[in-house]
Amino acid sequence: MTTDVRIAARLAEEAGRLLLSVRAGGCDDSTALGRLGDTESNTLLTTRLAESRPDDAVLSEESADDPRRLEAERVWIVDPLDGTCEFSTRDRVDWAVHVALWEAGKGITAAAVSLPALDVVYSSDTAVLADRVTEGVRIVVSQSRPPSFAAGVASALGAEVVPLGSAGAKAMAVLRGDVDAYLHAGGQWEWDSAAPVGVALAAGLHASRIDGSPLRYNESNPYLPDLVICRPELAERLLAAISAENAAE
Numbered sequence: 319m320t321t322d323v324r325i326a327a328r329l330a331e332e333a334g335r336l337l338l339s340v341r342a343g344g345c346d347d348s349t350a351l352g353r354l355g356d357t358e359s360n361t362l363l364t365t366r367l368a369e370s371r372p373d374d375a376v377l378s379e380e381s382a383d384d385p386r387r388l389e390a391e392r393v394w395i396v397d398p399l400d401g402t403c404e405f406s407t408r409d410r411v412d413w414a415v416h417v418a419l420w421e422a423g424k425g426i427t428a429a430a431v432s433l434p435a436l437d438v439v440y441s442s443d444t445a446v447l448a449d450r451v452t453e454g455v456r457i458v459v460s461q462s463r464p465p466s467f468a469a470g471v472a473s474a475l476g477a478e479v480v481p482l483g484s485a486g487a488k489a490m491a492v493l494r495g496d497v498d499a500y501l502h503a504g505g506q507w508e509w510d511s512a513a514p515v516g517v518a519l520a521a522g523l524h525a526s527r528i529d530g531s532p533l534r535y536n537e538s539n540p541y542l543p544d545l546v547i548c549r550p551e552l553a554e555r556l557l558a559a560i561s562a563e564n565a566a567e
């Protein structure tokens with residue numbers, strides 16, 4: 319395991335533990351609980367990165383965007399709490415911490431996703447694509463904002479649509495073989511997908527924009543509105559079905 323991956327995994331785990339304690343502390347106001355989780359986890363991640371990688375830039379959902387990252391060779395792209403809504407909902411386990419390293423000319427070179435409520439950390443050096451555990455194709459989508467074409471794509475593939483919170487939780491569900499694909503469109507940011515995509519690609523999954531083009535990170539505008547992560551053998555059929563649905567819409 320490289321030192322960068324080890325740092326990513328350790329920080330994702332440490333922030334996850336902090337979030338579990340914030341959650342256990344209790345708070346009747348779910349919006350305030352989510353905000354506290356976002357802030358505390360972001361402080362931990364940015365402090366630790368400044369200590370262990372002082373020369374690197376950071377792009378975080380919860381920090382002001384520092385334009386110096388556009389000149390940097392190494393940028394950590396972090397989402398301190400992905401699935402804030404689910405984190406704030408009692409007994410939900412579909413929320414995550416994302417830590418990824420982007421390097422100029424290389425893309426995402428180290429990544430970790432922790433699912434603290436499930437006590438698991440996935441990293442780009444150790445993640446392994448599991449065998450499928452279900453019959454038939456299953457496509458996981460956002461519970462609150464599923465793509466408009468999800469039902470049409472599912473119908474074309476004879477697939478089942480499964481709603482779940484958090485981009486990290488959904489991507490790791492594909493890795494675990496619980497589902498076959500994660501489909502998203504209509505809005506998202508680089509921090510939502512950088513670490514999940516880094517882990518997914520390292521494990522041999524397909525990950526791209528919904529038009530099949532590569533996902534690019536550390537762009538001046540970090541808006542990255544759509545993606546598909548799926549088992550490699552499904553990619554061609556899934557991208558063709560998305561394209562057909564979009565043409566028909």
Ligand SMILES: Nc1ncnc2c1ncn2[C@@H]1O[C@H](COP(=O)(O)O)[C@@H](OP(=O)(O)O)[C@H]1O
Pocket residue numbers: 379397399400401402403459460461462463482483484485503504505506507510
């Ligand atoms: N239409 C949209 N516009 C912007 N962000 C979106 C979005 N749909 C989903 N996301 C973000 O993607 C992440 C996963 O969403 P979902 O659980 O709905 O699949 C969430 O990140 P955060 O929880 O970090 O804000 C959510 O805010």
Ligand SMILES: [Mg+2]
Pocket residue numbers: 379397399400401485509510
């Ligand atoms: Mg997010």
